[in-house]
Amino acid sequence: MITSNRWWAGLFLLAIGCSPPTETSPAPAGSSGDPVPAETSTVIPGAMVSSTWPVLMADDARRAPFESHPGWAALVMQRDYPAALAAFGGDASHALGQARVHAELAAAYRQALLVGANATVQIYGENRRDEDPAEVDCLLAVSYRMLAVEDSNAQRLASCQTTEISELKAHAEAWQAWTGSDNWPPADALAATPGQLGEPTVGALPDAGTLPHWRTVDLVEGLEIQTASPAGLLGLAMFHEQAAIAAAPQAEAALRASLVPFRLPSEPAGELPGLLEVPLDLLFGSPMLVPADLSFMADVTRGSGATAVETWKDRSALAAAVAPCVDLAAPSIDVGCVNENASRAFDQMRTAMEILSGGEQGYHRPFAELGRLGIVRAGEAVAESIGDETSMGLLRLNALDLSIGTSAEPHYLLSIAAWDAGNRNSSRASDSLHAQVGHIPGVEVARFPLEALHVRMSRESAPGVPMH
Amino acid sequence: MGRSRHLLVAAGISAAMLSTGAALTYYEGALPTTLNPLYAAKMVDYRAQELVFDRLWYHSPINNELESRLVQGWELTDGGKGIKLELASGIKWHDGKPFTANDICFTVKSMLDTGTPSPIAEGYRDILAGCTEESRSTAIVHFTRIVHNPRERLGFSVLPEHAFDGNTAISPDLEFSARPTGTGPMKGSRGTRGVTFQAFANGHHAPNIPQMQLQESGDPLLAIKALINNSVQGIIEVAPNFRADVSASDELALKSYDLRSWWFVAINSKKAPLDDRRVRQALNFMLDRTELREKSIGVKPGERNSPCEFISGPFVPSSPYYNRSVPAVERSDQGQAEALLTEAGMEKVGGRWQFKGQPVSFRMGMEKSLDNEAPDILSYISNQFEAAGIGSQVYKIPPDKWTTEAITGHLTDYDLLVGKWSFGQVEDVNELFYTRSRGKGTRNIFNYSEQEVDRLLAQYDVAKTDTAARDAYHKLHRKLAEDLPYLFLWKLDTKSAWRTEVKSNTIAPYYYFTQFDSWRYEG
């Protein structure tokens, strides 16, 4: 059956063929199809560009083992953790790949926990209503604890132990016992959290157990409310962190460093990692371009801000790209400069790859895009560290726009959802979380408080009508 | 803001206009019907109006904080049933007249005036009681009851009292609809082929782009080519089939636009044989949504991070109102369809279904601009029905006709209509399914009426708790999935494309241009 529009399409093709040549501005260097330019504007020093993983991977021999393994295809091209774990399973030669998946899952679960915790604080802390049952105090206290916010947590945990739900009472008791202590991880508290995970096992993918964790009723109409404790996700995060280290104990320092930017506020800061030996497997397909980038990002996200940039700019590609954009005196960061430098670094890497490959290849662009994303994310982290909230927000939105296709790292997207939940932007947070449900087992724990927040916000907003 | 800042901003804009003279042009799927915020009927209206007007309160697209450019201070009064607003100083209307408390009160009164036939104003009549002007720079807005988060309720655009000579019954046909006066960053003027915007220096806005033009895009392939050729600098909604081309270009950037949209095929359940639920359910099984999605949007089965996800009810799948226990029908099931049609008394003769001895054929329409997002979808749906033995004639309906006739329930000579609804934070679907009567069911396309549905919608309206509201909508979802006033298709993410010369172009969820002051064009 022929569609009517094939006829129109034929006309338009004829029109396009007849169209006179149009004047366009000269394409910037590095555009696809352009000859390789002699020089490209430098953001990252030349020697450092050659040592970034995208450029290293322009070597066919070095890239071949990754290209041919379905585990890496699933992890890097699809961002499909279950498929990657399954493909890596039992292949000792790719133990680092397995470790990488577990580490990213550990990061993802931490961010999902923050989604849940932030949403819980927003709805039951900032926007508490008469209908909310007393049991929410338990969830609120645990959430505050995860966020390292002291807000009568002990009293809340004490008061909610009057609940008739025995499992919830045990949960509250365990967390109350942990409140005020510095033990990490809170093993006893986790033991009283729903979901039996068992011993951390390489290749395993547990979920959060039966959901919802508890059912209670609202205080006005007695209708059932389903709840879940965000702490359930902490157990999963710990599980995968330990599984990552078990898979590749020789890379423990690098694995832990990669998790620092995604740590919970309540987690101990730990030792500052110096320059680390980082295997290529832990960099490949990530926005971290060179080994020093892991240390740089760990340093920045611990609050060192502008100091970290100065310290690492000669060793870290991300720091080198971001450094010219930081105003130490203000302190502030120039968003336009970061985006511009990210684009120029993208061109640099593509040019270098083309030279090594003898021409443009299909993988050059997605690999270089990850580098661009890394720089924007580094700028975002620096902005947050130095207290430039507006620039942080803008760079975060820029990074979100860049996080598509192979650049759509689930743990990073969940970190944006966590930020959104903290800002009561429940719509976008819901969309980001929903995109991971079914792909990362158990993240739906965060749905319970987030959806409750969304319903409350939508009912208390200005009236809206469906539009076409 | 001091006078020196006004002068600097004005000088900057003048210099920019003299030095570049280049207008930033962008494509929309259709032209706005009106620039009067009381009569916004389409998303394009909202987006254009966001440039021309200021909403009393808005959410920052960066951190979602509730902010106001018009109000510098506020406090609750009257035990929470009122809010006193201290206005920011130095704000002018586009005609140079000063913005005062009188304008806020005028806007409130216009919305409450029943001589203003605005569906948007109708929504505010339940919450607003009136407004008092305490001084030139102080207004008190009164609510009908104590509300949580009162500022959240004041998201309306403010209108100038002097433009209407104080007449609060505002009609949609006034010249104001084409040449409005606002306090926004741009002064807008609707022409026959597009809308022109000129920057307006003001105390609270400092736009960097002196001129903008909104044009209607037409064919999406031509639109993309025009973007690549720099004949136009932006496209608000890029069809999914072209997003890869945009991503692959160094000169273009794909940007997210948070809009909760879902697609549907509305069924005229007042016309036989569609008044039989079994026939509607059969149509639901005839459609192969997976094939439809692949052909019209380019999403292959099993694709991860797909922008297009199937739905079984009137919400996006990520919404808390979506009932996840109601599965979507992803693939056709001709066996089920045939069984239902046979049960409904239809007969298949020579491969064609007949009802009361006559071959069944449907008149199908679709809002024309949707063809830009899902090319040929109407033809594909028609082909699927043809293959299943049901004939159809297809028509594309101009956006204006869709607004004035389809949505208002006047296209009753159609059997099926393909459309899309978009929502912001509020996902209130009552107006889509309530039995149409004065003030209710104002967007009920085929005047669908079902008692149980009305009861559930009323439950949502009067719900005292969030749980009750959510439960009501979960039940509604299940009921509508059975009764099928719509065949629910999918939710589709929206992406915009802008040339990289357009810098700092933060796109606000739903309203789009809220952060326009930061936009720059280095073309």
Added chain:
Amino acid sequence: MALVLPFAVPAIITLLIWALPGSPVSIICPGCDGAEGLAARWNLDQGMVHFYTTWMGGALHGDFGNSWRVVQGVPIAELLGPAVPVTVTLILLAMVPLLLASAVAGLGWIPRQLDPLFQAIGLIPAMLPALVVYAVISLRFGATMADGPESLTAKLLWGAIILGIADGALSGAIVGTRSLFDNERKQQYVLVAQLRGEGVLSNTLPNVAGALVGQIRGRMLHLLSGAVIVEAVLRIDGLGDYLWRATLMQDFGLVLAAATGFALVSGSILMLQALLEVAVAWHQRRSPVVPVGGVA
């Protein structure tokens, strides 16, 4: 006819508005609460005679009211004022190939063997080439095609060529003019004139002038109807495009005004034809009469 049309056309349209199902204001603003006020504003609340007479009264003073839908709120006079010269320009430009072809055909320089070719070209509906030209122009001018002078010039030129060639316009002009002159050439006085060594054209032209004017008038009216399609497809802001859009969007105020505008243009062409026919007849009356049967 020319004097009646500008009054008859709006009357017929008014009848149609009232003949449509539903109340007129519900057609214009379906679902509007508070429609009674709108009905009064638009003179739709006291029947069609009131509506027609009020509208006509305003029209005679150049006040056609505001557009209800196409560009809501903008005075119609402001929309149509610039549209009339655009349409007239399009028609006049479209006449150029027709007049040239007619002249060449009248002189007998176009062989009959080419008639099937011209007729085949005439079978092409104007919409088809208009769509192709639209695609080319929009690729060339992009978003500026709406109102830039360069794109308007391109659209008018191409639109004129399409109008003048498609839909049988060119073939009609060639065949019609040729047959007119061929029939006249067969007259005895022409043979006599040829024997006297006089030019054929100088003898036949005055006699066919009246019919020629009629043909030209017919062609112009044909072009006027085709202009609606060409303007709509190429997005030329002329009378035809406004009429098209206003009809689709049921903006009856604009439909009335645009249709009346067309009626006025048609009427003007008719008046011009009448004046030319009078002039030709006067010229013929002053010319010497050739007696039947030969030279005295």
